[in-house]
Amino acid sequence: xxxxxxxxxxxxxxxxxxxxxxxxxxxxxxxxxxxxxxxxxxxxxxxxxxxxxxxxxxxxxxxxxxxxxxxxxxxxxxxxxxxxxxxxxxxxxxxxxxxxxxxxxxxxxxxxxxxxxxxxxxxxxxxxxxxxxxxxxxxxxxxxxxxxxxxxxxxxxxxxxxxxxxxxxxxxxxxxxxxxxxxxxxxxxxxxxxxxxxxxxxxxxxxxxxxxxxxxxxxxxxxxxxxxxxxxxxxxxxxxxxxxxxxxxxxxxxxxxxxxxxxxxxxxxxxxxxxxxxxxxxxxxxxxxxxxxxxxxxxxxxxxxxxx
Amino acid sequence: xxxxxxxxxxxxxxxxxxxxxxxxxxxxxxxxxxxxxxxxxxxxxxxxxxxxxxxxxxxxxxxxxxxxxxxxxxxxxxxxxxxxxxxxxxxxxxxxxxxxxxxxxxxxxxxxxxxxxxxxxxxxxxxxxxxxxxxxxxxxxxxxxxxxxxxxxxxxxxxxxxxxxxxxxxxxxxxxxxxxxxxxxxxxxxxxxxxxxxxxxxxxxxxxxxxxxxxxxxxxxxxxxxxxxxxxxxxxxxxxxxxxxxxxxxxxxxxxxxxxx
Numbered sequence: 001x002x003x004x005x006x007x008x009x010x011x012x013x014x015x016x017x018x019x020x021x022x023x024x025x026x027x028x029x030x031x032x033x034x035x036x037x038x039x040x041x042x043x044x045x046x047x048x049x050x051x052x053x054x055x056x057x058x059x060x061x062x063x064x065x066x067x068x069x070x071x072x073x074x075x076x077x078x079x080x081x082x083x084x085x086x087x088x089x090x091x092x093x094x095x096x097x098x099x100x101x102x103x104x105x106x107x108x109x110x111x112x113x114x115x116x117x118x119x120x121x122x123x124x125x126x127x128x129x130x131x132x133x134x135x136x137x138x139x140x141x142x143x144x145x146x147x148x149x150x151x152x153x154x155x156x157x158x159x160x161x162x163x164x165x166x167x168x169x170x171x172x173x174x175x176x177x178x179x180x181x182x183x184x185x186x187x188x189x190x191x192x193x194x195x196x197x198x199x200x201x202x203x204x205x206x207x208x209x210x211x212x213x214x215x216x217x218x219x220x221x222x223x224x225x226x227x228x229x230x231x232x233x234x235x236x237x238x239x240x241x242x243x244x245x246x247x248x249x250x251x252x253x254x255x256x257x258x259x260x261x262x263x264x265x266x267x268x269x270x271x272x273x274x275x276x277x278x279x280x281x282x283x284x285x286x287x288x289x290x291x292x293x294x295x296x297x298x299x300x301x302x303x304x305x306x307x308x
Numbered sequence: 309x310x311x312x313x314x315x316x317x318x319x320x321x322x323x324x325x326x327x328x329x330x331x332x333x334x335x336x337x338x339x340x341x342x343x344x345x346x347x348x349x350x351x352x353x354x355x356x357x358x359x360x361x362x363x364x365x366x367x368x369x370x371x372x373x374x375x376x377x378x379x380x381x382x383x384x385x386x387x388x389x390x391x392x393x394x395x396x397x398x399x400x401x402x403x404x405x406x407x408x409x410x411x412x413x414x415x416x417x418x419x420x421x422x423x424x425x426x427x428x429x430x431x432x433x434x435x436x437x438x439x440x441x442x443x444x445x446x447x448x449x450x451x452x453x454x455x456x457x458x459x460x461x462x463x464x465x466x467x468x469x470x471x472x473x474x475x476x477x478x479x480x481x482x483x484x485x486x487x488x489x490x491x492x493x494x495x496x497x498x499x500x501x502x503x504x505x506x507x508x509x510x511x512x513x514x515x516x517x518x519x520x521x522x523x524x525x526x527x528x529x530x531x532x533x534x535x536x537x538x539x540x541x542x543x544x545x546x547x548x549x550x551x552x553x554x555x556x557x558x559x560x561x562x563x564x565x566x567x568x569x
Contacts, residue, residue, distance in 0.1 A: 156423050157422060158417075158423075161405070164404070165409075172401055175384075175466075176466075
């Protein structure tokens with residue numbers, strides 16, 4: 001049981017980077033970036049290829065650069081070429097499928113069993129100590145902490161504020177002499193790099209990349225983000241960013257428990273879809289409740305008069 | 309100062325919805341002018357502001373501001389020297405961000421990676437205190453919690469925090485209740501006077517159009533049909549304006565929103 005929880009924690013922390021990427025693109029910038037799945041796989045593929053070629057540390061910045069590139073293309077399509085932001089994400093996502101296979105040298109599966117990765121390096125470093133089997137947890141924890149710190153600082157800078165404002169009121173950004181196209185590009189590049197880093201770490205922790213490693217990731221991350229929002233609905237950026245990480249971990253924990261209760265593993269994506277629907281539709285229906293209530297009571301009153 | 313040289317704009321050209329919004333419009337605004345603009349709905353008042361602010365490029369003509377040709381400058385570049393307020397108090401501020409963050413973006417101090425400093429906060433307090441709305445003590449509150457009048461006052465601060473060369477006011481008090489509208493208007497007058505701003509103001513209140521500022525323009529069908537200042541303007545009354553409109557436009561000024569008193 002403990003090992004299941006530990007695995008859930010590891011997966012949650014590694015996946016939380018994607019959730020933080022969505023925190024930037026979805027919550028702050030107001031763009032639902034549907035290229036997330038492909039970008040996640042791109043990071044995994046690039047990271048794996050670089051690690052396999054013998055550069056485990058280089059694999060992280062390499063994956064992030066690939067993510068920046070992916071985010072840049074998505075942003076360019078929607079800001080400069082007049083393509084709707086959802087469609088831009090879908091187009092890039094589709095294109096990335098081919099690119100990811102090309103990166104993996106035409107294969108749809110890469111194995112890293114005998115490859116030095118960030119994880120195996122740390123495992124060697126910790127060998128013999130009492131925490132030797134926690135190496136995956138440490139990598140995830142360090143990565144999540146660094147990204148939370150980065151976002152907390154970055155979103156307080158003028159550029160960060162401008163990105164936040166772009167999602168809030170682009171007119172106001174323009175009248176502050178800032179081009180919203182620029183802030184959208186920067187925001188998506190950063191979120192792309194985080195998504196790719198997340199993919200890179202997940203692949204290395206599993207010691208393999210599959211072309212489908214990122215499929216459904218945007219919905220899973222969105223579900224985590226919305227769970228996190230329930231934990232930290234208000235407050236400053238650090239609180240909300242930590243909330244996003246907590247959301248990612250809680251999602252994985254609940255999922256692990258559900259698996260334990262004999263839910264088949266293939267249900268993961270359905271569960272994440274349902275969570276997203278509930279999290280978004282819930283507040284909407286709650287806001288509409290007075291109207292529904294009015295309809296119901298109105299009908300009842302009318303019926304009452306008829307019978308009188 | 310601001311020169312509009314034969315600017316024209318036609319929307320949906322070549323379709324049944326073709327609309328000539330600005331028609332060979334020429335206007336010279338002098339430094340320190342405070343101009344009120346009146347006209348019926350669809351006369352082209354807001355379109356004129358959109359053209360000046362760069363929301364779209366004009367089809368023809370030339371716009372220069374302070375000697376610089378801004379005809380083809382993008383909106384966000386012009387925004388450095390042009391401040392603008394809309395009728396809708398929601399347009400000027402970002403509701404999910406704090407008062408302080410809104411002001412910081414408008415002020416644009418420091419580089420891209422600069423953060424809000426103590427000096428910035430002191431400046432914001434100094435700017436907000438004279439509003440008498442207590443906003444200086446609510447700097448960490450999201451703007452979305454403010455009332456329309458408070459948001460419009462904040463928008464005014466944001467538009468003028470870096471003294472603009474030109475201030476465009478598009479019926480910026482029309483959506484506020486009368487008491488708040490008067491407060492925001494007095495505030496506007498004060499800032500325009502203190503900073504010696506050059507200002508264009510669209511209003512549907514003909515009385516205040518004559519009282520405020522030093523010059524009044526009347527627009528109709530994308531043209532300026534009447535332009536008055538100085539002594540001639542001082543003698544004008546609202547009924548005179550209606551007569552002038554009939555003479556210039558060849559029809560009665562019929563506009564439900566136009567307030568005659």
